Each structure stands twice: as structure tokens, then as C-alpha cells.
Amino acid sequence: MEHVVVFTGAGISAESGLGTFRDAEGLWHRYNVYDLATPEAFERDPATVWQWYRERRRRAAEAEPNAGHRALAELETRLPDLRLVTQNVDGLHQRAGHRDVIEFHGNVHANRCHREGRLVEVDDATDAPPRCPRCGGPVRPGVVWFGEVIPRAVLARAFAAAEACELLIAVGTSAQVYPAAGLAEIARRHGARIAEVNPGDTDLSAAVDIRIQARAAEALPQVAARLAPEQP
Ligand code: OAD
Numbered sequence: 001m002e003h004v005v006v007f008t009g010a011g012i013s014a015e016s017g018l019g020t021f022r023d024a025e026g027l028w029h030r031y032n033v034y035d036l037a038t039p040e041a042f043e044r045d046p047a048t049v050w051q052w053y054r055e056r057r058r059r060a061a062e063a064e065p066n067a068g069h070r071a072l073a074e075l076e077t078r079l080p081d082l083r084l085v086t087q088n089v090d091g092l093h094q095r096a097g098h099r100d101v102i103e104f105h106g107n108v109h110a111n112r113c114h115r116e117g118r119l120v121e122v123d124d125a126t127d128a129p130p131r132c133p134r135c136g137g138p139v140r141p142g143v144v145w146f147g148e149v150i151p152r153a154v155l156a157r158a159f160a161a162a163e164a165c166e167l168l169i170a171v172g173t174s175a176q177v178y179p180a181a182g183l184a185e186i187a188r189r190h191g192a193r194i195a196e197v198n199p200g201d202t203d204l205s206a207a208v209d210i211r212i213q214a215r216a217a218e219a220l221p222q223v224a225a226r227l228a229p230e231q232p
Contacts, residue, residue, distance in 0.1 A: 005084075006082065015215060016065060046138055054125075068172075072093065075224040085104055086101055112139065112141070115137030163187070170184055
């Protein structure tokens with residue numbers, strides 16, 4: 001197996017102590033997504049949105065990558081063509097040593113000018129959104145919100161990887177948010193097999209070729225050992 005895509009969601013970071021979105025205790029059961037994760041919410045109440053993401057940034061910084069993140073980082077060094085597409089914004093794949101991460105929904109540690117869209121370096125420990133050093137517009141977290149488009153280069157890389165792979169492994173995602181969730185569909189249409197690592201049922205479960213009903217930190221070291229056994 002040479003061309004493999006791993007497509008991760010919040011479930012892979014659950015064992016690092018970060019909440020998922022749609023499980024019973026998930027963030028979107030406790031908070032209203034339209035008050036926090038849309039451009040309209042930020043324009044209406046920038047300080048509330050900014051502070052909520054500041055808290056998510058703090059939690060992500062305090063969390064540690066787990067055995068699932070580490071197994072994938074190790075696999076990247078052993079497979080000729082492993083593409084990792086993550087919906088997570090927590091940066092834990094990179095902190096586990098993964099070199100090339102396609103961040104579909106951006107990164108909570110990055111900041112962008114809301115007016116111009118470009119990434120900016122600012123002091124982000126503030127209570128209100130800082131101002132863009134270039135244009136003075138409000139700075140926002142570097143994540144993709146509902147109703148926003150995925151950056152074109154990111155979309156192109158992720159779709160190309162899905163089209164070219166022989167196997168796509170979906171890990172810890174409910175596969176409800178598009179266009180990300182469409183990656184498995186694209187891979188399947190191009191002849192790939194689909195595997196899923198998830199203790200629960202998802203929109204993909206019924207149609208996958210290989211279903212591993214287990215937690216990511218437990219299953220991924222075994223999956224990695226099967227895909228690329230360590231050389232003696
Ligand atoms: P969800 O919260 O929708 O789904 C999390 C999935 O992880 C569920 O299917 C759980 O069964 C599974 N899960 C829980 N614990 C697990 C574990 N230890 N190991 C493996 N799987 C586990 O999260 P996502 O699918 O990532 O978008 O959500 C997609 C997007 O919706 C996010 O990127 C975010 C959110 O709104 C934006 O913010 C744009």
C-alpha cells in the first residue's frame with residue numbers, strides 16, 4: 001500500500017483531553033455554533049468570539065499529543081506517500097512530529113486579518129481582537145468558520161490526495177461537515193478502499209470497507225504496524 005490518505009477529526013484529540021463537537025458532551029451541545037463560529041457572529045460580537053477562541057487556543061496549547069497522533073507521525077516516515085488531512089485546528093498532529101499536515105479548517109494558533117484575509121503576527125493574549133498591523137482591521141482566529149470557503153490551495157491538495165489514494169482512513173470524525181466529509185466519497189469514486197477508526201457510528205460507517213470500532217489512541221498504533229511493519 002503506497003498512497004494512503006488519513007482524514008482526522010476531533011475524535012483523535014479526544015484522548016488528549018480536547019472536546020469533540022457533536023458527541024453528547026460535545027462543544028456544539030453546550031454552545032451555539034451561530035454565536036461563535038460564523039463571520040456574522042464575529043462581526044456582531046467580536047470580543048465574545050475572540051475570547052472563546054482564546055480559551056480554545058489555551059486548551060490546545062496545554063494538551064499533549066496522544067498515541068494516535070504519534071502513530072500517524074511515525075507512519076509518515078515509513079510510507080512513501082501518506083497524506084494527512086485534518087479538520088482539527090489544535091496543532092497536535094504537528095506537535096507529535098507530523099511534518100506535512102493539510103489543515104482543512106485552519107489552525108487556532110494562527111491569526112488572520114478579518115478584512116484582508118492574510119495571516120498576521122500579533123499579540124493575541126488580549127481581551128478584544130487586536131488590530132491588523134497593516135490595515136487596522138480586526139484580527140480573528142486563523143480558522144475556517146461556517147459559511148466560509150476553504151482556502152483554494154488547501155482544497156486542491158486535499159482533493160488531489162483523495163483522488164490518488166488507494167486507501168482512505170477516516171479517524172474520529174462524524175463526517176457531517178462538508179466539503180471535508182466529501183473526501184471519502186471522492187476517494188471511493190476513484191477506486192480507493194475506505195477504512196474508519198471510530199468507537200461510534202458515523203455517516204460513513206455503513207459503507208466503509210474496513211471498520212475499526214475503537215478509540216484512535218488504541219487502534220492507530222496497530223493500524224500503523226499493519227500498514228508499514230517496522231523493519232527488523
Ligand atoms: P465531531 O464532534 O462531529 O465528531 C467526533 C467523532 O469522533 C465522533 O464520530 C465520535 O464518535 C468520534 N470519537 C470520539 N472519541 C473518539 C476517540 N477516542 N477515538 C476516535 N474517535 C472518537 O467532530 P468532527 O467530525 O471533527 O469545524 O467535526 C467536524 C467539524 O465540525 C470540525 O472541524 C469543526 C466542527 O464544527 C469547524 O469549526 C469549521
